[in-house]
Amino acid sequence: MSVPDRRAKLDRADRTLSIRRQCALVGVARCSVYRPRRPANDNDVVPMRLIDELFTAWPFLGSRRMTAMLHGRGLQINRKRVQRLMRKMGIAALGPKPRTTKPAPGHKIYPYLLRNLTIARVNHVWAADITYIPIGRGFLYLVAIIDLASRAILAWRLSNTMDVSSCVAALGDALAKYGKPEIFNTDQGSQFTSASFTAALSAAGIQISMDGRGRWMDNVFIERVWRSLKHEDIYLKGYADGCEAKAGIAGWIAFYNEQRLHQALGYRTPMAVWRAAATTSAVDMMDNAAVLPTCPQRQQQQTTALAA
Numbered sequence: 001m002s003v004p005d006r007r008a009k010l011d012r013a014d015r016t017l018s019i020r021r022q023c024a025l026v027g028v029a030r031c032s033v034y035r036p037r038r039p040a041n042d043n044d045v046v047p048m049r050l051i052d053e054l055f056t057a058w059p060f061l062g063s064r065r066m067t068a069m070l071h072g073r074g075l076q077i078n079r080k081r082v083q084r085l086m087r088k089m090g091i092a093a094l095g096p097k098p099r100t101t102k103p104a105p106g107h108k109i110y111p112y113l114l115r116n117l118t119i120a121r122v123n124h125v126w127a128a129d130i131t132y133i134p135i136g137r138g139f140l141y142l143v144a145i146i147d148l149a150s151r152a153i154l155a156w157r158l159s160n161t162m163d164v165s166s167c168v169a170a171l172g173d174a175l176a177k178y179g180k181p182e183i184f185n186t187d188q189g190s191q192f193t194s195a196s197f198t199a200a201l202s203a204a205g206i207q208i209s210m211d212g213r214g215r216w217m218d219n220v221f222i223e224r225v226w227r228s229l230k231h232e233d234i235y236l237k238g239y240a241d242g243c244e245a246k247a248g249i250a251g252w253i254a255f256y257n258e259q260r261l262h263q264a265l266g267y268r269t270p271m272a273v274w275r276a277a278a279t280t281s282a283v284d285m286m287d288n289a290a291v292l293p294t295c296p297q298r299q300q301q302q303t304t305a306l307a308a
Contacts, residue, residue: 010022010023010026010028044085045134045136045137045138045139046075047070047075047077047081047082047085048085048088048089048132048134048139050070050073050075051066051070051082051086051089051091052089052091052134053230053235054066054069054070055086055091056226056227056230056231060093061093062092062093063082063083063093064079066082066086067079067082070082089132089139090130090132090141090189091132107190107194107195108193108198109188109210110198110209111209112209112210112211113183113207113209114183114185114209119148119149120149121149122147122150122274123147123179123180123181123182124148124181124182124183125148125149125181125184125185125209126145126146126147126148126154126174126181126183126185127146127148127184127185127186127219128143128144128145128146128167128170128184128185128186128192128222129143129144129186129187129219129222129226130142130143130162130167130189131144131226131229131230133158133234133239133245133249134234135239135240135241135242135244135245136238136239136240136241138160140158140159140160140242140245141159141160141162141166142156142157142158142159142249143156143159143167143170143191144156144222145170145171145174146221146222146225147270147274148185148221149273150265150270150271150274151221151225151262151264151265151270151273152257152270152271152273152274153253153256153257153270154173154174154177155171155173155174155177156249156253157170157173158242158245158246158249160242162189162191163191164190164191164194164196164197167191167192168196168197168200171197171200172200175204178274180205180206181206182206183206183207183209184201184207184209185209185211186210186211186219187210187219188210188211192210193210225256228256228260229249229252229253229256232252233248233249233252234248234249256270257269257270257271
């Protein structure tokens with residue numbers, strides 16, 4: 001019997017047995033009975049959405065700068081609350097940081113296998129990640145698996161917790177429908193380092209790769225998928241509940257896979273590349289950076305030099 005079930009059996013109106021004695025008999029801590037459960041704080045919804053928008057646009061923001069930017073948007077909030085909400089959302093500034101946290105006990109951390117690797121074909125490398133999805137009066141978590149060569153989203157699951165079961169279920173869906181990759185890359189989140197997830201990969205004969213701590217560039221392709229999803233769908237539509245979010249995300253993923261053209265793929269869709277079974281050119285881990293407008297000042301300098 002679970003602890004909540006045992007607590008439900010306590011009778012506060014009983015004149016013969018004290019609460020202390022009842023707790024001893026059913027095996028629950030007395031403090032958990034006296035302290036009322038904290039209700040959900042609806043005031044957290046607005047700052048969590050703003051934090052998500054800011055973090056999606058600038059994933060290097062830590063709690064200090066995040067707090068300052070929220071103040072700039074007229075939201076009076078202290079840093080401790082920002083830290084609590086960021087932990088609740090499962091996000092942290094993407095950048096080098098001291099090893100102040102340790103992996104879950106007993107979870108093995110695998111080496112990163114994609115450094116200097118050219119990804120030249122579909123089913124060469126898959127990647128997975130989890131992101132926060134804001135809805136009307138709360139939030140959900142979305143896990144997705146993509147093929148790095150084609151950028152196709154192979155499987156996804158929406159859940160109200162960051163439990164490993166949704167990750168394992170998404171992995172099973174992808175393996176059943178698309179075969180298996182040679183390498184599977186994730187971050188060091190406890191869901192992906194768990195025994196159930198890594199065992200499923202090992203049983204399928206897949207090499208396991210994990211990002212270095214704080215190395216967001218190691219999983220940059222799926223981070224770009226999250227940014228596209230949120231700016232092109234989530235923030236624009238503002239889903240009221242999980243049913244709306246699930247239907248809307250399914251529609252966007254269908255659009256992304258079948259209709260959204262990718263410059264790095266020669267203006268083809270991810271599923272068109274997948275069905276062709278190979279890309280027209282090798283994909284490296286810089287994500288075709290030469291053609292992306294990531295540094296306008298440098299481009300302007302080069303244009304000026306050529307004109308001179």
